[in-house]
Amino acid sequence: MSTKRPVFLVTGNDLAAPALALLGDYEVIYAGKAPTEDDIVALCRHHDPVAIIVRYGKVGAAAMAAAPSLKVISKHGSGTDTIDKTAAAARGIQVVAAAGANAAAVAEHALALLLACAKSVVTLNARMHAGHWDKATHKSVELEGRTIGLVGLGAIGLRFARMCDAMGMRVIGFDPFAKDLPAHVQSVDLATVWRESDAISLHCPLTADNAKLLNAQTLAACRKGVLIVNTARGGLIDEAALLEAIRSGQVASAGLDSFAVEPMTAPHPFHGEPRITLSPHIGGVTADAYVKMGVGAAQNALAVLHG
Structure with a gap:
């Protein structure tokens, strides 16, 4: 009788200790910090995992075909767009996500980017370090009394909505799947x-x-001088259109944590644009979220395997 333990494949180079502690009955194999699809396929072929915890890289049909024992693909976070869910469904493989595990971290980062846009934090810092004193010429945007529009009212969106409400902002939002919204969030359509x-x-x-x-088209439908924040997925934005809207003044400034192609390579059209604040998709990257996402991903996978 074989004593070989079933394998969990992690598409990253580590997993939080509390998450690892849950996987004592399994052998955990790491794919490295930047695995390609081919890397993941090769590891699936060699180790035939029963579960994959997805941190980085894409898990497509080829990886699933290379792992006949695979039962579950568990996202280390909330976004499952890097997993071929159609292929998984065809093979009876469940796809699960640690929804909400990084909600506090991402919502806080969205607030940081919103404030950076409204208060010109990055630009003023650079000007100060260059020896300038712009008190007589600069005016920031006051957010109290302004309207914030949210697209997506899940765990992250609702936490961010609470922060905006606390600042005295009017909160409107669009999410066709959201139910029982709190009183401080007004449900509207996208046009609104x-x-x-x-x-x-x-x-x-x-x-x-x-x-x-x-x-x-949608940026042209917005109020002139709108602020744009994206901590979700870069593919939600036509980057060329956003840059044009920034340069025309239709969009006053943008704070972006995700991009159409990641990692962003230099040169990029956004580089050097002072009205765009950039961060390298780290909204959910905190020590606390790392543990919560790892534990959530492990628990979700085990729930399927033991279900």
Whole structure:
């Protein structure tokens, strides 16, 4: 009788200790910090995992075909757009996500980007370090009394909504799946989000239906001088259209944590644009979220395997 333990494949180079502690009955194999699809396929072929915890890289049909024992693909976080869910469904493989595990971290980062846009934090810091004193010429945006429009009202969107409400902002949002919204969030259609928002923040998953949701047409429908924040997925924004809207003044500034192609390579059209604040998709990367996402991903996978 074989004593070989079944394998969990982690598409990253580590997993939080509390998550590892849950997987004592399994052998855990790491794919490294930047695995390609081919890397993942090769590891699946060699180890035939029963579960994959997805941190980085894409898990497609080829990886699933290379792992006949695979029962579950568990996302280390909430976004499952890097997993071929159609292929998984065809093979009876469950796809699960640690939804909400990084909600606090991402919502806080969205707030940081919103404030950076409204208060010109990055630009003023650079000017100060260069020896300038712009008190007589600079005016920031006051957010109290302004309208924030949210696209996506899941765990992250609702937490961010609470922060905006605490600052005295009017909160409107679009999410066809959201139910029982709190009193401080007004449910509206997308046209109303574009028309009435002074700032817009994206908190929805990327799907085939909403790719390039923010594009030349929808940006033109927004209020002139709107602020744009994206801590969701880069594919939600037509980057060329956003840059044009920034340069024309239709969009006053943008704070972006995710991009159409990651990692962003240099040169990029956004580089050097002072009205765009950039961060390298680290909204959910905190010590606390790392543990919560790892534990959530492990628990979700085990629930399927032991179900």
